[in-house]
Amino acid sequence: MxxxxxxxxxxxxxxxxxxxxxxxxxxxxxxxxxxxxxxxxxxxxxxxxxxxxxxxxxEDMFFDRDAEGRELLLAALAAKPPQVAPLEALRRLAHQLVQEQHPALAFSARSASFVVAVGASEALKARARAIRGELEAALAQALAHSAGRAAPDADAELAASLLLACWSTAYLQAHQRYRISADEAQAQALFLARVEQGHAAVQAALAGTPYV
Known part of the structure; x- marks a missing residue:
C-alpha cells in the first residue's frame, strides 16, 4: 500500500x-x-x-544542509543521558563530529570555497545571519527543554547565543588555518581548541544553572 x-x-x-x-x-x-x-x-x-x-x-540552495546541522545539535540534546549536562552534551558532539569526519565540520578545498563564497556575497551573508538567528531560537528552546525549564528561558537564550558565537568563530578560524596550511588535521585541532575555550567561558557564564 x-x-x-x-x-x-x-x-x-x-x-x-x-x-x-x-x-x-x-x-x-x-x-x-x-x-x-x-x-x-x-x-x-x-x-x-x-x-x-x-x-x-x-540562498536556500546554497545552504541546503542547514536543516541537517540543526538536527545534529537538537538530537544531541534530546539523546543525552540524564547525568550529562546540556552544555557538556554539545561539547562532546563537537569532538564526535570531528572524529567521524562529518561533512558539517569538513575542512577541505571544497568547504573553504563555501566559506569564501559566503564572504563574497551580501545576499549569502544576510541569509547566514538569518539562519543563525533561527538556529539560536531553536537551540534555546531545546536547551530549556533538556533542563526541564519552560521556554523562553533567559539562561537558555544566553547559552544558545554564546555557544553559536563560539562554534562560528571556531569554524571560521579553522578555515583560515586550512587556507594557509592546507592541513585538515591542523584545522580540526584549532577548531576543537577554540570550542574548548568557548565552552569553558560559556560554562563560567552559566554557572549555577542546570545547563552546566
Missing part, C-alpha cells in the same frame, strides 16, 4: 538533490551572485517552478 507514496517521495528527493547539485556546481564555477534561478533550472533539466517547489529562495 505504501509503494506509490514511497516512490513519489524518492523521486521528489532525487529531484531536490539534482537541483542542489546543479546549483552548487554553478555557484562554485561562477560565483553565487552570477548564477540565476533559470541557470540552475536549465542545468538540472527542470522547470523554473520546479526549483521553487523545492527551494523557497536561491
Amino acid at each position: 505504501s509503494t506509490a507514496p514511497d516512490r513519489r517521495s524518492r523521486k521528489r528527493q532525487a529531484t531536490r538533490q539534482a537541483i542542489s547539485d546543479a546549483a552548487t556546481r554553478l555557484f562554485i564555477e561562477r560565483g553565487f551572485d552570477q548564477v540565476t534561478v533559470d541557470d540552475i533550472a536549465e542545468a538540472a533539466d527542470v522547470g523554473r517552478m520546479t526549483v521553487f517547489n523545492h527551494f523557497q529562495r536561491k
Whole structure:
C-alpha cells in the first residue's frame, strides 16, 4: 500500500538533490551572485517552478544542509543521558563530529570555497545571519527543554547565543588555518581548541544553572 507514496517521495528527493547539485556546481564555477534561478533550472533539466517547489529562495540552495546541522545539535540534546549536562552534551558532539569526519565540520578545498563564497556575497551573508538567528531560537528552546525549564528561558537564550558565537568563530578560524596550511588535521585541532575555550567561558557564564 505504501509503494506509490514511497516512490513519489524518492523521486521528489532525487529531484531536490539534482537541483542542489546543479546549483552548487554553478555557484562554485561562477560565483553565487552570477548564477540565476533559470541557470540552475536549465542545468538540472527542470522547470523554473520546479526549483521553487523545492527551494523557497536561491540562498536556500546554497545552504541546503542547514536543516541537517540543526538536527545534529537538537538530537544531541534530546539523546543525552540524564547525568550529562546540556552544555557538556554539545561539547562532546563537537569532538564526535570531528572524529567521524562529518561533512558539517569538513575542512577541505571544497568547504573553504563555501566559506569564501559566503564572504563574497551580501545576499549569502544576510541569509547566514538569518539562519543563525533561527538556529539560536531553536537551540534555546531545546536547551530549556533538556533542563526541564519552560521556554523562553533567559539562561537558555544566553547559552544558545554564546555557544553559536563560539562554534562560528571556531569554524571560521579553522578555515583560515586550512587556507594557509592546507592541513585538515591542523584545522580540526584549532577548531576543537577554540570550542574548548568557548565552552569553558560559556560554562563560567552559566554557572549555577542546570545547563552546566
